[in-house]
Amino acid sequence: MRVGGGAPVAVQAMTNTDTADAAATAAQAAALARAGSELVRVTVNTEAAARAVPEIAARMRDAGAAAPLIGDFHYNGHLLLAQYRDCAAALAKYRINPGNADIGRKDYANFRTLIELAKEHGKPVRIGVNWGSLDQALLTRMMDANAKQAQPQPAKAVMLEAIVASALESAEAAEAIGLGHDRIILSAKLSGVQDLIAVYRRLAAACEYPLHLGLTEAGMGTKGVVASTAAMAVLLQEGIGDTIRVSLTPAPDGDRCEEVRVAQQILQSLELRAFTPQVTACPGCGRTTSTFFQAMAEQIQGHIRARMPEWKKTHPGVETMTVAVMGCVVNGPGESRQANLGISLPGTFEAPKAPVYVDGRLWKTLHGEGLAQEFIAILEDYIARRYAARE
Secondary structure, three states: OOOOOOOOOEEEEEOOOOOOOHHHHHHHHHHHHHHOOOEEEEEOOOHHHHHHHHHHHHHHHHOOOOOOEEEEEOOOHHHHHHHOHHHHHHOOEEEEOHHHOOOOOOOOHHHHHHHHHHHHHOOOEEEEEEHHHOOHHHHHHHHHHHHOOOOOOOHHHHHHHHHHHHHHHHHHHHHHHOOOHHHEEEEEEOOOHHHHHHHHHHHHHHOOOOEEEOOOOOEEHHHHHHHHHHHHHHHHHOOOOOEEOOOEEOOOOOOOOHHHHHHHHHHHHOOOOOOOOEEEEOOOOOOOOOOHHHHHHHHHHHHHHHHHHHHHHHOOOHHHOEEEEEOOOOOHHHHHHHOOEEEEOOOOOOOOOEEEEEOOEEEEEEOOOOHHHHHHHHHHHHHHHHOOOOO
8 A cells, every 4th residue: 555645644553462373363453454454563573473474464365354464573573584585575564673673783784684675575664763672872872972062951852862863864774775765664653742742743854754653652541542642633733644553552352453443533533534424422411311312322333333344335435424413402403413414312301302404404303212223224324325335
């Protein structure tokens, strides 16, 4: 797939299975792809993992989920790619962490080998700097130079500069070895929101390489979602970023695909891309003591999520649709009129009726039991009529 150069911002995710287990890794990679991950990254850290990569790619193709597969390499990537050429060929891209691939030390032979192999196999490379594994030789050199200044900068400021320098110097080294300028993607991941914003602003100002965004070790649950959104939304709004990943820590036995859905929602909320119909629902207040509208909103959201894989194939454009499920008369009719399809449910002490609006006009009024099922039927009919079916 195309990255950068005006292409839409792409969503990436990463498996957390043992890559040596080809069946489990392929199953999770396929699930991520079906959820909307347009690039899937796998750890390649052992010989067993490298041997499994071609089978993983084949299993994904057989499952109809052939998202480009990215290999994540650190200390021994040069050895694995050189020894397991089927692995090198099966991967669509290599991710190299310069801090773990001897860049900055002697003649950086390991990094050189990685780049030469990428060039040989015609693969692009993401040079991914991470503050937790920063090139220590570079950092030491910059810290020493800073200490000699009349007014030294704080250590943190020097570290942020070193992260940018590591990415740029590594890219320059890769080009000197022979990798094409248009085959390089950069990333510079940190776990602090303001630090990430500062580093990517500097990186974007200093180069024209496509940039991969992501808050590393974002965390679990609400913290991970909010921190990732806070960091990436600022950068994306400024036009910075070509691929993104939301690095959530899943709960035990949690759904790995959640990071894909969050990434998609960030892009859709910023109106950069559309992935699925958006459901607007009121938060509830003293006028909505019934929980019916909450249950109905959840049911409709679940129906849309379940149907979207089929709709995506058969009804192009449906992902731009908006749906409103509102709980009382205060904002209900207004929000419903603004959506393609909306329903305003009765609040406490309001008349037991639910007007349905289609493209800003009152369509019909629903009463009694089965409101959710009736509204879903209207939803299905609207999609069938509004979005031309594709055979």
